[in-house]
Amino acid sequence: MAVTDICLNVEDGVTTTSPPDPPRIANGNSVCHSSLPLPHSDSHDGKGSHERSKLCNFFKQKINCPMNIHSVSNTLRQHCDYNQIAMPEEPENCLPNEWWKTGVALLYALFNLIFTTIVITVVHERVPDKSVDPPLPDKFFDYVDRVPWAFTVTEVNGLILVGLWLIQWIFLKHKAIVGRRCFFLIGTLYMYRCVTMYITTLPVPGKHMVCAPKLYGDSTGKIWRILRLLSGGGLSLTGSHLMCGDFLYSGHTVMLTLSYLFIREYSPRWMWWYHWLCWVLSASGVLFILIGHEHYSVDVVIAYFVTTRIFWWYHTMANTPSLRQASNNYLSRTWWNRIFNFLEKNVQTTVPIMFEWPLALRSRRRQRYSQVEGGRDD
Structure with a gap:
């Protein structure tokens, strides 16, 4: 009533x-x-x-x-007029982790790294004998004499940069997205390297280089060489790289340059001192490749050019979602555009530079799970 x-x-x-x-x-x-x-x-x-x-x-x-x-x-x-207010989408919905895509990119990178060792083993059998075919003329070698310990500095710098990037990546909040970008670029760059090594085999850049004997038809011996090269990471420091022919282009330059680019891209701008330190490590590492006469100058130049351009092309498209469907976007004509769309389909904004403890995500999931279980008991 x-x-x-x-x-x-x-x-x-x-x-x-x-x-x-x-x-x-x-x-x-x-x-x-x-x-x-x-x-x-x-x-x-x-x-x-x-x-x-x-x-x-x-x-x-x-x-x-x-x-x-x-x-x-x-x-x-x-x-009264009722206006529907469009609430902005939460950043987490624009940046899904999708770890399974990161796993696919990792498999892509591992496949190309293994394929590279196979190509190096094949190309090694075709390298001209240095006693018959002398090194090609190189302008840098004409002015700078070889320093025996220079290539060791290159590999040490490379290990430091890769280690710094690995630590930085572990503490990134959106490590799944950044990880699959890194794995895809590594796989693509080494796939390109397989092509250039195979189609053009250059003679050794210096008579100081010691190449393992050729095996010709010994398939078992070639398999053991592949496994040894993989176990040592392809480094001369570990004594695993005794084959020749992988000159065009430089894999060491690729890793030195790519590590620096990722470190700079996914670290705060106020860490300028960190960026300069990594740049010095990268630039000096590349320079010492030439001082050690381990690669021709053209190997280093092409490696730098290919690495930086692919990195910038990829991140230009990734950070500008409007370009992906634009009809006048010539960057979308690359052969890997379909792979890019697969990896970046659900990433609709620029990845922010945010850090968190590696176990923070797991702790949040456990807390949510305990809250749900507690609600069921009530």
Whole structure:
């Protein structure tokens, strides 16, 4: 039963004052008068009529504006405009981890790295004998004599840069997205290297180089060489790289340059000292490749050019989602554009530079799981 009906039954025969002014609407909410006119009781009712009036007034004050609800609703529909506000999408929804795609990119990189060792083993059998075919003329070698320990500096610098990038990647919040970008670029660059090594075999750049004997038809021996090269990471420091022919282009330059590019791209701009340190390690490492006469100058130049351009092309498209479907986007004509769309399909914004503890995500998942379990027990 409505409160108004209750009041009418309680105040039967009681004369009331004029009805109150209509309520005012502020910010879409009805505003009620703080006080309502009390009914005037007749003298013959006495104390009982006064108590009934107080009771009715109490009900009216407790209920927010005892008016016709339907009339208030109609008034709101006539005079109020309801605007639908589009809430911005949460960043987490724009940057899904999709670790399974990172796993696919990792397999792609591992496949090309293994394929590179196979190509090196094949090309090694075709390298011209240095006693018959001397090294090709190189302008840098004409002016700079060879320093025996220079290539060791290159590999040490490369290990430091790769280690710094690995630590930085572990602490990144969006490590899944950044990881698959890194794996895809590594795989693509080494696949290009397989092509250039195989189609053009250059003689050794210096007579100081010691190449393992050729095996020709010994398939078992070639397999052991592949496994040895893989186990040592293709480094001369580990004694695993005794084959020749992998000159065009330089794999060491690729890793030195790519590590620096990723370190700079995914670290805060205020860490300029960190960027300069990594640049010095990268640049000096590349320079010492030439000082050690381990690669021709053209190997280093092509490696730098290919690495930087692919890195910049990929990140230009990744950081500008509007380019992906643009008809005048010539970058989309690359052969790896379909792979790019597969990896970056759900990444709709620039990846922010954010860091977190490696176990933070796992802790949050455990906390959510415990909360759900607790809710089920209630």
